[in-house]
Amino acid sequence: MExxxxxxxxxxNERSEAIDDDWSEVVSTIELARDVPDEALEGLAxxxxxxxxxxxxxxxxxxxxxxxxxxxxNSRLPDVGVFAQRxxxxxxxxxxxxxxxxxxETRALVVRGLxxxxxxxxxxxxxxxxxxxPEGDVRxxxxxDELDAR
Amino acid sequence: MExxxxxxxxxxNERSEAIDDDWSEVVSTIELARDVPDEALEGLAxxxxxxxxxxxxxxxxxxxxxxxxxxxxNSRLPDVGVFAQRxxxxxxxxxxxxxxxxxxETRALVVRGLxxxxxxxxxxxxxxxxxxxPEGDVRxxxxxDELDAR
Numbered sequence: 001m002e003x004x005x006x007x008x009x010x011x012x013n014e015r016s017e018a019i020d021d022d023w024s025e026v027v028s029t030i031e032l033a034r035d036v037p038d039e040a041l042e043g044l045a046x047x048x049x050x051x052x053x054x055x056x057x058x059x060x061x062x063x064x065x066x067x068x069x070x071x072x073x074n075s076r077l078p079d080v081g082v083f084a085q086r087x088x089x090x091x092x093x094x095x096x097x098x099x100x101x102x103x104x105e106t107r108a109l110v111v112r113g114l115x116x117x118x119x120x121x122x123x124x125x126x127x128x129x130x131x132x133x134p135e136g137d138v139r140x141x142x143x144x145d146e147l148d149a150r
Numbered sequence: 151m152e153x154x155x156x157x158x159x160x161x162x163n164e165r166s167e168a169i170d171d172d173w174s175e176v177v178s179t180i181e182l183a184r185d186v187p188d189e190a191l192e193g194l195a196x197x198x199x200x201x202x203x204x205x206x207x208x209x210x211x212x213x214x215x216x217x218x219x220x221x222x223x224n225s226r227l228p229d230v231g232v233f234a235q236r237x238x239x240x241x242x243x244x245x246x247x248x249x250x251x252x253x254x255e256t257r258a259l260v261v262r263g264l265x266x267x268x269x270x271x272x273x274x275x276x277x278x279x280x281x282x283x284p285e286g287d288v289r290x291x292x293x294x295d296e297l298d299a300r
Contacts, residue, residue, distance in 0.1 A: 080193030086277065141196040
């Protein structure tokens with residue numbers, strides 16, 4: 001079962017390389033695609049955070065990439081399945097980040113902490129409702145804490 | 151800019167209708183697609199929550215749907231842009247839920263609180279790391295709290 005998606009916006013920032021850390025202070029402008037009207041952003045200024053789904057078009061799809069690997073390609077970290085890690089090389093190459101809204105501008109949303117490089121296609125933007133966060137305590141293995149390089 | 155995605159899994163549960171509330175206790179089995187090996191799920195049992203990106207193939211795309219509307223089609227709620235609400239009718243019809251991991255089974259992940267109906271294609275599964283949650287306080291308009299029907 002296949003389906004087609006299209007870019008509704010593009011990431012604009014000063015990063016042109018997909019490095020693994022230090023994204024937390026990067027400010028990005030999410031610029032609407034030509035055929036998306038400004039009114040699609042109306043109301044976003046009332047939210048502190050959004051979830052951004054974007055396409056890692058610079059990454060490797062799976063397959064042909066492997067279905068499991070060491071997290072971040074680091075042999076010190078466990079070898080786990082692609083769905084137990086957030087690495088960019090994955091089926092459909094969909095990435096997802098929860099980021100801070102800085103401002104809503106004409107035809108653009110300015111955010112902080114988005115770990116996508118300049119020119120990356122954005123497929124969706126969703127506001128974070130108070131109840132759309134994880135319920136209860138979050139449990140995660142300690143190796144994933146080590147990745148906290150943002 | 152268009153790209154093609156494919157289902158890596160399908161949602162199996164007892165819900166066949168896209169109603170707007172009371173999903174929090176719904177247990178769903180996310181069944182891997184035939185060409186996805188079991189090892190892709192390895193390591194997921196160590197996480198309490200995952201983010202699931204799925205395709206609302208029963209919903210209306212935008213366009214031809216409107217770029218702004220009353221949240222949940224409820225005229226008591228504000229008329230905001232599609233990117234300031236999480237409604238299913240949206241560009242690319244991508245939905246995203248953060249859900250509890252119940253168990254990892256053979257060729258399947260069992261979760262609680264996933265608001266997709268039986269048969270829905272899943273495009274990605276990502277573990278929630280402690281640091282992939284929103285940083286700091288979440289601010290959201292009170293109308294979005296009212297939608298807390300899960």
